[in-house]
Each structure stands twice: as structure tokens, then as C-alpha cells.
Amino acid sequence: MTYLQARGVVRSYGPTPALRGVNLDIAEGEVVAVTGPSGGGKSTLLHCLAGILRPDAGEVRWRGERIDTWSEAARSRLRRSTFGVLFQFGQLVAELTAAENVALPLLLAGTGRREARTAALTWLERLGVADLADNRPGEMSGGQQQRCATARALVTEPRVLFADEPTGALDTLTGEQVLTSLVRLAREQGTSVVLVTHEPRIAGYADREVVLRDGVVDHGGLGLETPLAGGRR
Amino acid sequence: MNSERVSVPHVLLGLLAAGPRHGYELKRAHDERLPQARPLAYGQVYASLGRLQRDGLVVAAGQEREGGPDRTAYALTDEGRAALNRWLAETELPMPYVSSTLFAKVAVALLVDDVDRTRSYLAAQRQAHTARLRELTAAKTALSASLDDVVAADYAIAHLDADLRWLQTTLDRVADWHREVHS
Numbered sequence: 255m256t257y258l259q260a261r262g263v264v265r266s267y268g269p270t271p272a273l274r275g276v277n278l279d280i281a282e283g284e285v286v287a288v289t290g291p292s293g294g295g296k297s298t299l300l301h302c303l304a305g306i307l308r309p310d311a312g313e314v315r316w317r318g319e320r321i322d323t324w325s326e327a328a329r330s331r332l333r334r335s336t337f338g339v340l341f342q343f344g345q346l347v348a349e350l351t352a353a354e355n356v357a358l359p360l361l362l363a364g365t366g367r368r369e370a371r372t373a374a375l376t377w378l379e380r381l382g383v384a385d386l387a388d389n390r391p392g393e394m395s396g397g398q399q400q401r402c403a404t405a406r407a408l409v410t411e412p413r414v415l416f417a418d419e420p421t422g423a424l425d426t427l428t429g430e431q432v433l434t435s436l437v438r439l440a441r442e443q444g445t446s447v448v449l450v451t452h453e454p455r456i457a458g459y460a461d462r463e464v465v466l467r468d469g470v471v472d473h474g475g476l477g478l479e480t481p482l483a484g485g486r487r
Numbered sequence: 488m489n490s491e492r493v494s495v496p497h498v499l500l501g502l503l504a505a506g507p508r509h510g511y512e513l514k515r516a517h518d519e520r521l522p523q524a525r526p527l528a529y530g531q532v533y534a535s536l537g538r539l540q541r542d543g544l545v546v547a548a549g550q551e552r553e554g555g556p557d558r559t560a561y562a563l564t565d566e567g568r569a570a571l572n573r574w575l576a577e578t579e580l581p582m583p584y585v586s587s588t589l590f591a592k593v594a595v596a597l598l599v600d601d602v603d604r605t606r607s608y609l610a611a612q613r614q615a616h617t618a619r620l621r622e623l624t625a626a627k628t629a630l631s632a633s634l635d636d637v638v639a640a641d642y643a644i645a646h647l648d649a650d651l652r653w654l655q656t657t658l659d660r661v662a663d664w665h666r667e668v669h670s
């Protein structure tokens with residue numbers, strides 16, 4: 255079943271075009287890597303798909319229903335109940351412990367305190383950082399913080415997880431450990447993943463790769479519309 | 488990828504370091520410990536053992552009744568162990584020649600004026616590389632993967648990743664160069 259659908263999505267920042275008509279389908283449980291050079295529009299596309307940004311033109315559909323026309327409040331509810339997001343720097347709340355950070359999305363969704371804490375501990379355990387439950391982000395390494403952020407993104411058992419360069423700030427081994435857990439746990443619960451990365455190696459974790467270049471999907475993946483030989487004398 | 492030849496005799500010496508083994512055990516151990524390498528042929532194992540024996544680096548260590556080499560267990564000699572240690576201590580020349588077919592094809596493609604064919608070759612090659620990368624990633628993240636599997640997959644993934652980056656950088660470079668010349 256098609257979960258997310260972008261049709262002719264256009265988005266600019268003032269005079270700067272970021273997306274110039276993007277089409278993309280993401281199926282239930284599918285792990286899709288969005289790759290391409292920096293400035294190609296990857297983050298903007300992720301924000302449009304997740305309902306954080308509104309496209310200037312085109313449509314975004316969630317299970318067939320247009321969400322780009324929804325109010326900010328309605329999109330925000332959808333994000334809280336159905337989507338999870340994970341950024342390059344975990345963006346944990348500095349004043350809260352790991353367990354409190356992970357419990358936060360559940361508390362916002364109205365889950366009781368005790369239940370939220372239990373679920374948070376379960377997810378910290380799944381990400382291999384149960385022993386850090388009562389530590390604050392300042393007392394953790396980058397990799398440990400990213401594991402907590404992953405737990406926080408998955409604790410609501412979202413239908414889609416949006417991850418923007420989730421390993422960009424980590425060393426190779428730590429990054430791959432975080433990603434392996436993330437993809438494995440997402441697959442276990444049938445969560446689709448939109449994985450933004452500029453690294454070919456990271457795209458290897460996905461079922462499929464979509465290359466964005468200059469705000470459009472590049473089907474050859476290499477930017478081959480630019481002149482190649484011919485002019486070389 | 489890399490077409491560098493691996494010294495099979497030295498790998499066999501390494502596999503014998505833990506104790507005497509038969510030829511078929513050596514083949515099995517090789518394929519297990521170097522899981523992404525091209526599997527050894529029995530002929531290759533026995534030919535290498537023959538040469539190692541001739542050079543005094545291994546000796547036949549007991550034979551079950553009479554029979555051919557497949558009945559024989561081989562053991563490392565002191566000279567064999569010394570040769571193995573020398574090989575392990577020797578620094579490899581880092582890329583003495585760039586000998587990859589991918590590189591050669593791209594270099595030649597840039598000279599040839601058939602832009603469309605070059606494009607479709609590069610796009611297909613990129614797709615093949617990415618597909619293999621996915622396959623290796625799946626293999627190494629499988630719950631059943633052993634350390635040997637992971638280490639071998641890592642090696643191949645690192646090289647495919649490097650190829651893909653190089654391919655992209657080269658195309659961007661050529662496009663840049665072209666823009667400069669024609670503006």
C-alpha cells in the first residue's frame with residue numbers, strides 16, 4: 255500500500271528554488287534513501303513529506319489523503335501520532351534525562367506518566383542504552399545521544415520515520431551501529447523510513463534510492479544531463 | 488574493483504599456522520575466513536601445497552594409508568613460519584598501478600564522443616554498484632553474520648563507496664570544466 259505520495263511538489267525559499275516538481279511514492283514498510291549533492295533539496299523534501307513545510311505547489315498525500323492543505327494544527331497532530339523524526343544532531347532536550355526525553359512524545363500524546371516511562375525504558379533497552387536512562391544529554395557521547403534520539407523517534411511506533419543525515423555527526427562504526435538498529439527496529443514493526451543521506455554507503459541500508467539534484471529526481475543518479483564529453487578538446 | 492592478485496601460498500601458510508590440515512580442510516577454511524573472496528579451487532590448493540612442499544615451507548604430516556595428496560595432512564615447517572612472518576610484516580605498495588576496469592572505462596569514455604552511450608554505461612554501472620552495496624549491507628547486518636562476514640563485507644563496501652564517490656566527483660569535475668571552457 256502507498257503510504258506517502260508527493261506529486262509535482264514545488265517549494266522555494268524566497269527567490270531560491272529548493273524543489274522544482276518532485277514526484278515520489280513510499281510504500282508501507284519501505285526503507286527509501288534520499289541522496290544527492292548538498293543543496294539538492296533533500297531536507298526540504300523531507301520537511302514537505304512530514305508536513306513540517308507546506309509546498310508552494312503540488313500535493314502531498316498520506317494514505318491517499320491530501321495533507322498539504324491541512325491546517326498547521328492538524329498536520330502537527332498527524333506528525334505526533336503517526337510520524338517520527340530524527341535529525342543529524344539528536345536534538346534532545348538538555349534539561350531532561352534520556353528516559354524523560356524518550357517519554358516526551360508519549361506524554362504529549364496523552365499517555366500516562368508511568369506507562370510512558372515504561373515504554374521509554376523498553377526503547378532505550380532496544381537501542382542498547384538502558385543504563386543511561388537517568389543521564390542528561392550533556393553526559394553522553396554523540397553516538398549515545400543519537401541512540402536516545404532514535405528511541406524517542408520510534409517510541410510512538412510511528413508509521414513513517416523521517417531521518418535527516420542521522421549518522422552525519424558520528425564516526426563510521428558508531429553511525430553504522432545506530433543505523434543498523436534503526437533499520438532493524440523499523441522493519442520489525444513495518445515502519446517506513448525516509449533516510450536522507452549524501453553517503454552512498456548509508457544508502458546501502460535502504461531498499462531503494464532516490465537521487466535529488468537541483469530540486470528534481472535524477473533518474474540516472476549521476477547528473478548526466480550536464481555535458482560529459484563532446485566539449486573536451 | 489581491485490584486480491590485485493592475492494598470494495594463495497601465503498594465505499595457506501597462514502591457515503596452517505594453527506596446526507596441520509588436509510587440502511580440503513584448507514579450501515574450506517579459506518572460503519570461510521575470506522568469505523567475499525573468490526572460492527579456491529582444489530586444483531589451486533594442491534598446486535600451491537606442492538610448491539610449498541618443494542620449497543621446504545610445509546611437510547606432509549602423516550598420511551592415511553596410501554593415497555594421493557587429498558589423503559595427506561600438511562604442516563608448517565620453521566622455514567614456513569618464517570616465510571609467513573616475513574609476508575605479514577611486509578608493507579604492501581599502496582596502489583602501484585590504477586588497474587581497475589571501471590577507471591579505464593571512464594577514462595576512455597571521456598575521450599569518446601558518444602555521449603549517450605557513455606551516459607547509459609555510467610548510469611548502469613552506478614546502479615550495479617548500488618545494488619551490490621545494498622546486498623553486502625544486508626549480508627553484514629543479518630543477525631546470523633559472523634565477524635568474518637562483516638569484515639569481508641566492510642572491505643567490499645568501503646571500495647564500492649569509494650568508486651561511487653569517485654565516479655560522481657569525476658562527472659561533476661568534467662561538467663565544471665566544460666562550463667568554464669564554454670562560458
Ligand SMILES: Nc1ncnc2c1ncn2[C@@H]1O[C@H](COP(=O)(O)OP(=O)(O)O)[C@@H](O)[C@H]1O
Binds near residue numbers: 271290293297298299
Ligand atoms: N531556510 C532556508 N532559507 C533559505 N534557503 C534555504 C533554506 N533551506 C534551504 N535553502 C536552500 O534550498 C536549497 C535546498 O536545500 P536543502 O533542502 O537543505 O538541500 P539538501 O538537504 O539536499 O542539502 C538550497 O539551495 C538551500 O540553500
Ligand SMILES: [Mg+2]
Binds near residue numbers: 296297298
Ligand atoms: Mg540537508
